[in-house]
Amino acid sequence: MSASASPVEARPVLLIVEDDLGLQRQLRWAYEGYEIVVASDRVTAIEAIRAHEPAVVTLDLGLPPDPDGVAEGFATLREILALKPDTKVIIASGHGARESALLAIAEGAWDFYAKPIDIDVLGMIVARAFHVHRLEAENRRLAARVAASGTGFGGVIAASPEMALVTRTLERVAPANVAVMLLGASGTGKEVLARGVHDASPRARGRFVAINCAAIPETLLESELFGHEKGAFTGAIKTTEGKIEQAAGGTLFLDEIGDVPLTLQVKLLRFLQERVIERVGGRKAIPVDTRIVCATHQDVDAMVAAGRFREDLYYRLAEIVVRIPSLAERSGDAALLARHFLPKYAKTMNAGVTGLAPDARAAIDGWSWPGNVRELENRIKRAVIMADGKLITAADLDLGGTADTADGLNLRAAREVADRKAIRRALSRAGGNISSASRLLGISRPTLYDLLKSYDLHA
Numbered sequence: 001m002s003a004s005a006s007p008v009e010a011r012p013v014l015l016i017v018e019d020d021l022g023l024q025r026q027l028r029w030a031y032e033g034y035e036i037v038v039a040s041d042r043v044t045a046i047e048a049i050r051a052h053e054p055a056v057v058t059l060d061l062g063l064p065p066d067p068d069g070v071a072e073g074f075a076t077l078r079e080i081l082a083l084k085p086d087t088k089v090i091i092a093s094g095h096g097a098r099e100s101a102l103l104a105i106a107e108g109a110w111d112f113y114a115k116p117i118d119i120d121v122l123g124m125i126v127a128r129a130f131h132v133h134r135l136e137a138e139n140r141r142l143a144a145r146v147a148a149s150g151t152g153f154g155g156v157i158a159a160s161p162e163m164a165l166v167t168r169t170l171e172r173v174a175p176a177n178v179a180v181m182l183l184g185a186s187g188t189g190k191e192v193l194a195r196g197v198h199d200a201s202p203r204a205r206g207r208f209v210a211i212n213c214a215a216i217p218e219t220l221l222e223s224e225l226f227g228h229e230k231g232a233f234t235g236a237i238k239t240t241e242g243k244i245e246q247a248a249g250g251t252l253f254l255d256e257i258g259d260v261p262l263t264l265q266v267k268l269l270r271f272l273q274e275r276v277i278e279r280v281g282g283r284k285a286i287p288v289d290t291r292i293v294c295a296t297h298q299d300v301d302a303m304v305a306a307g308r309f310r311e312d313l314y315y316r317l318a319e320i321v322v323r324i325p326s327l328a329e330r331s332g333d334a335a336l337l338a339r340h341f342l343p344k345y346a347k348t349m350n351a352g353v354t355g356l357a358p359d360a361r362a363a364i365d366g367w368s369w370p371g372n373v374r375e376l377e378n379r380i381k382r383a384v385i386m387a388d389g390k391l392i393t394a395a396d397l398d399l400g401g402t403a404d405t406a407d408g409l410n411l412r413a414a415r416e417v418a419d420r421k422a423i424r425r426a427l428s429r430a431g432g433n434i435s436s437a438s439r440l441l442g443i444s445r446p447t448l449y450d451l452l453k454s455y456d457l458h459a
């Protein structure tokens with residue numbers, strides 16, 4: 001493609017397909033602000049489409065070799081739309097050709113104008129066509145961006161600005177070989193994001209190995225991480241690689257890093273400094289090249305201050321720290337995730353379920369999601385199984401309380417729903433601290449206490 005491609009001189013191109021030379025001239029000078037390209041027949045018109053990709057075309061249906069018929073005009077219309085379906089084609093409708101113009105619209109033309117030409121009227125139709133074309137293009141771009149942010153980073157479903165910040169940061173740090181620490185409550189998607197970092201890194205072809213340090217008894221954690229030699233301890237019947245070695249060339253995800261006991265923290269630190277490991281019961285230093293991503297729901301700063309987490313290890317692990325917002329802090333994401341999980345579970349568990357009833361949508365918006373995305377996923381799964389009809393209801397979600405779903409009742413009910421939502425969000429953002437939450441809400445502490453009491457909410 002050529003010519004108009006340069007975005008600097010971005011005057012929109014208007015293609016005029018017209019075989020009457022007098023009209024051509026008249027139209028050519030009628031408009032300001034467009035780059036006018038003229039074609040007198042189908043072949044030239046299609047060449048112009050390929051060369052200039054005009055957003056808008058005015059098309060006379062009577063073209064040579066059939067200037068008195070409409071066949072050539074229709075063929076041109078079809079070819080244009082086949083090549084560039086988003087082109088806005090405006091049909092010239094001559095005397096008695098109104099029917100053809102309407103037929104053309106049925107075939108995908110955008111609008112028509114009557115001959116003899118009223119330049120002002122046609123000018124308005126053309127301007128509106130450009131305007132709609134621009135809006136549609138913008139819409140497609142945004143939709144593509146939402147789709148990309150929905151599944152672009154490690155399959156993370158999110159559209160909120162809060163999560164966009166997180167995924168943008170992670171996208172940026174993924175290619176660098178830095179240690180990333182993800183801080184966030186349980187179920188916020190830390191593992192999903194860690195995998196996203198791996199997938200977006202040059203190590204994507206290597207393995208992503210995850211270990212939950214809280215789920216493994218202290219006595220076994222060392223050998224899980226570092227591996228062991230045959231006979232290192234009772235039951236060590238064969239030499240076994242640890243998770244660190246398994247992640248060589250890839251990424252090691254240390255989940256719940258805050259649960260690693262101090263004794264093991266020393267050994268982990270040594271590995272991070274020297275990049276070699278020794279298996280339990282082994283003497284050999286084995287070099288391992290792996291990238292570390294870790295996560296915790298605990299307040300590591302406080303743990304460091306209390307001497308429960310080694311500061312030197314913290315700095316090795318936390319070259320980049322990213323805080324993952326709770327689901328309640330992500331505006332609009334709960335609804336988006338619900339729409340994502342619903343068809344996923346409906347497919348395997350209850351194909352009759354196709355959507356959410358309005359009261360379910362309100363309940364999802366109003367809930368505080370203490371268990372974050374995991375809770376939402378589980379509730380949708382449950383609701384899909386429980387649903388009687390096509391739509392999941394608030395009752396199927398079993399979110400408790402009914403006030404949240406009553407916002408359609410009257411203004412008082414709507415206000416209460418909004419209050420509850422804002423209070424939950426502020427409390428979540430403030431980590432349950434009443435003073436900070438009241439500051440976020442712009443109300444006094446006593447007022448917040450009163451509201452908590454009257455809505456039966458808890459910090």
Ligand SMILES: Nc1ncnc2c1ncn2[C@@H]1O[C@H](COP(=O)(O)OP(=O)(O)OP(=O)(O)O)[C@@H](O)[C@H]1O
Pocket residue numbers: 155156157158184185186187188189190191192193255297373374377
């Ligand atoms: N943004 C998201 N889009 C799609 N699925 C998500 C998203 N976030 C989380 N999930 C899903 O929610 C569940 C919990 O996510 P994940 O295990 O990553 O959370 P976590 O923060 O690591 O939890 P924990 O700290 O309890 O281990 C998983 O099934 C995951 O696939």
